[in-house]
Amino acid sequence: MTVGDDAANRIAERHKASIPSLRAKDYKSDVKPVWCPGCGHFGVLAALTKTLAYLELPPERVAVVSGIGCSSRLPAYLAVHGFHGVHGRVLPLATGLKAARPELTVIAAGGDGDGFSIGGNHFLHACRRNQDLTYIVMDNEVYGMTKGQASPTTQPDWCRSKLTPHGTGMRRFQPAAIALAAGASFIARGYAGDPNGLTRLLAAAIEHPGFAFVHVLSPCRTFRPEQQAWKQLVHGCELGPAHDAAEAAELIQRDDGLGLGVLFEQEIPVYTAGVTADAADTLTTNERLAAIEAEHCR
Amino acid sequence: MAACGHPVAGAGQLAGQLQTAAIGLADQARGQARRVGGPAPAAVAPVHHAAPAGDGPFRRYAVTADGISPMSVPGETGLAYTADGLEHDPAGAPSSRAADHKAQLDKRRRKLLTHDYGPDWAQITGAADAKLCLLTFGACRGAVVEAAGRLSAAGLAVRTLALRLLAPLQQEALLAAIGRARVLVVEQNHGAQLYHYLHAEQALPAGAHSLAKPGPLPLRPGEIAAAAAALMDSDGDSQ
Incomplete structure (x- = not known):
């Protein structure tokens, strides 16, 4: 083979790589979603299949793991490997799978109740572990599958549930702020009604080396019909993404919770079970920890 | 410890072979102990692909x-x-x-x-025509076997049967192994759970008795031998 042949092959390979071999619909299964008409989760499903097609990920190399809830039905609607697990345990499942099969693209998905209530502790430790996972939380601020109870992200004065006729009276869980405090290296917020924007966020999240948390505002048309107003209220988070934790904290706290985009991104060592994260990394463990402290927790 | 490790390894193999969950029960004392043993038995069959x-x-x-x-x-x-x-x-x-x-x-x-499930569903000692069967599971087996030795030395033929597989219960094999012997179910818990479970599964002959005692003090061979002797005396079958 001559140098010219080699160059031609490279060009051909590049050209071939630029042609998507699979389309978004190829990542959808034949199972019809049980979601209510108008549910925001349809937008997340569409964005995710577009993302997988855009990234040209072979379906057999992708695994989507979920917990329990309306949003956790997601894996059944995809033509990739899926695991519909148990309530709140999506991140332990995803963690184990990624540890055993690090070559797979592992995506965890679920809702606000699943991820921030019963699975809240797993969320904290997945953030600080920084394993190469993408975690999509479809937040509709309500337990929809069980017919409309307040979740950790519900407003304290929301009183449409018979269980909390006077509201919960509790401050809301702040997903992005807590993810930052817990050590997540990628934090983004998307809106289910903007599948194209969400596709860009999901692609960035999957390509990010480390734990990527994508908080998706996904309206529940049945139990939170007022969330239809999100379409007019969401806005781009123009100041992001921050690459410094202190700046990100300020950005997140100043935002009204409806700002969309990558809020924080930082490259720090990725946790890999029993394998050195970076072969070129010659730091000792203590040096690496000190570097993380200096960068992330100043 | 070795007796505990074997069923755990086997349960793992069964889980893979049968594509199911396997639940292993271990005495807390075993769970807090450590011992380096031989390798686990080889897989009996490949996983279906x-x-x-x-x-x-x-x-x-x-x-x-x-x-x-x-x-x-x-x-x-x-x-x-x-x-x-x-x-x-x-x-x-x-x-x-x-x-x-x-x-x-x-x-x-x-x-x-x-x-x-093969022959590993239980560990059995003693003659098939023994007058008494001491039936147990798990960590009680050592004391039960020792008690059987004492009773045999005293002239009472005893069979011991320690279940390794609790579910699915091998009911027919269990009843065959018990034969015509009187049964004393020996277990270390307060509610006689094994005794009641075997009764519910109709896996015990009529007249089976229970010796159940909660921890933390372990069942001793002397207690078991005394209970067995009392049972046989009550039947007028002691030798």
Whole structure:
């Protein structure tokens, strides 16, 4: 083979790589979603299949793991490997799978109740572990599958549930702020009604080396019909993404919770079970920890 | 410890072979101990793997004669599926159809009940025509075997039977192993759980007795031998 042949092959390979071999619909299964008409989760499903097609990920190399809830039905609607697990345990499942099969693209998905209530502790430790996972939380601020109870992200004065006729009276869980405090290296917020924007966020999240948390505002048309107003209220988070934790904290706290985009991104060592994260990394463990402290927790 | 490790290794193999969950029970004292033992027994059969898929969706939960469905692992082209916690059809899609529920439930029961678990379902000592059978499981076995030795030395033929597989219970094999012997079920818990479980499964002959004692003090061979002797004396069968 001559140098010219080699160059031609490279060009051909590049050209071939630029042609998507699979389309978004190829990542959808034949199972019809049980979601209510108008549910925001349809937008997340569409964005995710577009993302997988855009990234040209072979379906057999992708695994989507979920917990329990309306949003956790997601894996059944995809033509990739899926695991519909148990309530709140999506991140332990995803963690184990990624540890055993690090070559797979592992995506965890679920809702606000699943991820921030019963699975809240797993969320904290997945953030600080920084394993190469993408975690999509479809937040509709309500337990929809069980017919409309307040979740950790519900407003304290929301009183449409018979269980909390006077509201919960509790401050809301702040997903992005807590993810930052817990050590997540990628934090983004998307809106289910903007599948194209969400596709860009999901692609960035999957390509990010480390734990990527994508908080998706996904309206529940049945139990939170007022969330239809999100379409007019969401806005781009123009100041992001921050690459410094202190700046990100300020950005997140100043935002009204409806700002969309990558809020924080930082490259720090990725946790890999029993394998050195970076072969070129010659730091000792203590040096690496000190570097993380200096960068992330100043 | 060795007696504990063997069933755990076997349970792991069964879980892979039968595509099911396996639950191992261990005494807390064993759980807090450590011992380096020999290697686990070799796998008895390979895990079923999937055949190449056709045009339709991969039927991960296909209804088969032995109840074990083809299974793929991530990375195998065309064999992706979703493992769903909800009841499902043969392709894995959640289903509320009664026929799917029954077919999948029947399949799971079939694979567990028709599997040949071999001779490891229990550890048995003593003659088949013994007058007394001391029936136990788990960590009580050592004390039971020692008690049987003392009773045998005193002239009472005793068989010991320590269950390794609690479920699916090998009922026919258990009743055959007991034969015509009187039964004393020996266990270390307050509620005589094994005794009641075996009764519920109709796996004990009439007149079976229970010796159950909660921890933390372990059952001693002397206690077991005394209880066994009292049982046989009450029947007028002691020798």
